[in-house]
Every structure is written in C-alpha cells, then in structure tokens.
Amino acid sequence: MSSNKKKKPTILDIAEKLKITPSTVSRALNNHPRISEETRRQVIRVANELNYQPNNIASALRSGKSKLIGIVVPTVNRNFFSSVVRGIEEYAEALNYNVIISQSHEDHKKEVQTIKALISARVDGIIASLGKNTTDFSHFQMVIDKGIPLVLFDRVTDKLNVSKVVIDDHQGAFEAVSHLIDQGCTRIVHLTNPRKINIYSERLRGYTDALRANGLPVLPELIVESNMQLEDGRDSVKQLLEKGIAFDAIFSASDYAIMGAMQILDEKGLKVPNDIKLVGFGNEPFTSFTQPPITTVDQKSIPMGQVTAETFFDLLNKDAKQRYLKTTVLKPELVIRGSSISKAEVPLKPM
Known part of the structure; x- marks a missing residue:
C-alpha cells in the first residue's frame, strides 16, 4: 500500500483538483463573502x-478561530445540566x-485541569457552571486575562x-415557602448546602424572607446543611426525627434531597402531604412520578x-474592546403537585 493512500487530504489537494489557489479553497470553506x-x-x-477533515488547531493558529466551545458542568447526569447543555x-450547531x-x-x-x-485546545470561548467546592476562581480569571469569552x-x-445567566433563586424559594405557609405550615425545615455558592445562599435567603414576611x-434548628444528595436528604430528616424536632413541612434546595426525605418519612409511617408537606427545587423528571408527585x-x-448561548455568541462576535458584560435573570416557576396540597384531589382512573 502506498504512503499516499494513508496521507490525509489537505486544502492543497482540493486546490490542485479544482485548479484554484489554496487561499480560495480556505475562504470557500469558511464562507467568505x-x-x-x-x-x-x-x-x-x-x-x-476526498473526505477532507479540517485541522481545527491548525485553523485556529491561522485564523484565531477554532469553531470550538468548551462547556464545563459539575455533572451531565442531572436533567437540569443536560438540558442546559x-x-x-x-x-452552537446552528x-x-x-x-x-x-x-x-x-x-x-x-x-x-479542565x-x-x-x-x-484553543477553544473560542468557555461556558461554565461552578462546582460546589470552588472557592478559588483564579483559573477562570486566567481565561478572562487571556481575552477568551467566558459566560457562567x-x-x-x-x-x-x-x-452570567441565572434564575431568580430567591424568588423561587420565596414562592415555595409562601405556598407551604398558605397550606397552613408553620414549622418548615430547609435543607441547604453549607458551601455558600450563589444558588444555595439565594434559596436560603428566599426561605428566611418568606418566613419573616408571614410573621x-x-x-436555626430547622435549617439543615448537607451535600444535598438523596442519602443526605434521608440522613437529615432521620436526624430531625431522632432529635424529636417538630416540623410540618420541608423545603429542600434540591429535588434529590427531598426525594430522600420522602423515603424516610414513608419508612417512619409519616404520610405526605397529610403529616408533612414537601417542596423541592429543580423539577427533575422523577418528581412527577413519585406518589404523591x-x-x-x-x-x-x-x-x-x-439565553446562555445567545449571551456567549454576542460576546464572541465582538472584539474585546466592544464587549460588554451583563447578567440575565430568568423567572422560575413553582410547579404545584400533590406533595404540598392539603386536600389533593386525585381523579380516579377509569377501570
């Protein structure tokens, strides 16, 4: 087998076949007007x-554009992050x-490291959501200092x-707790995270503001800190019950922790929503399949x-001197289901 067959086709090969210059080929591939x-x-x-595949790194060296965007998320196995991505x-593909x-x-x-x-890899920009344990942001400052567009x-x-693109975590929590109070709850547990990243601090603030607004x-005994996983929800509620701390509702800053809380309540013979009412945060798919939802x-x-993509490409399409920074705040929606309603009316299914 000749070595020519193993050689990857280049812009020069396309140019030679069409009898045009390599620069014309390059402009054509990049949609030059x-x-x-x-x-x-x-x-x-x-x-x-010819099955030509562009060399993104070589292209980036020539043009300054790699047509690659880096996305960094804590995990992709959560519906929220996978949907945002x-x-x-x-x-981006469009x-x-x-x-x-x-x-x-x-x-x-x-x-x-990422x-x-x-x-x-010479990405054209980076979109990221911070990890729970991130308190030193120097690696992101390095991105900014290099003039690489960055959106969180x-x-x-x-x-x-x-x-930045965020939802109004404070408003979402305020509405959730106000809803529980409207249902007659007065001792509402809040499951939160000890690391004061924005989402948890804002949800805690919404919780406390809703309580105060309703007198x-x-x-402090009703505010429980953990890593907000399913097991953490189980452990947190188990400890509250073992300590004999009275409560009539739980508002969790995570759907996973509220799911764990529901499991323990069921194991202890406490009925949701009659004994304890529950509200989570995130609208993960499983929340609509529990009993009650x-x-x-x-x-x-x-x-x-x-919106994150729009914000990013708006930055990308301007040179560094023309870029302006903005924070977009989206409005959350309280999805009311059976776990928090005093008299949930569930329609009978036909036999």
Missing part, C-alpha cells in the same frame, strides 16, 4: 469526495460550532467580572441554555 456560491459548492463537493449545543463538554464532578482540581486543557450560568460568583420566626421549582433549563 467574496467567494461565489458556485465556487463554494465545487469546493465542498471535492472536500467531501442541549440548549447551548443546538444553538452556527457551525462544535462543543467540548467536560464534567468537574464537583472537584476543584479537576475543574482547574479549564487549562480547554485553553490549550446557574452556579456563578460575584468575584469574577463576567456575563414566622427563623429557627413532588411540588418543585422549575429552573427553566432549556431557556437557560438558549
């Missing part, structure tokens, strides 16, 4: 025939951009001067992905 539609079609046809990806999706797994060291790897979504920080005291706050993940 001075290239005619007929030339562009011919170049694309030959590129497909899908919204970003669809928007503009002929590819995305590199990385998970930090809530590990600060891995988050730092950001450095994306910079080395959902989990953000005020310590970085960047564009109820904020009781769980009331929760919808974070508007698909719109968040679209």
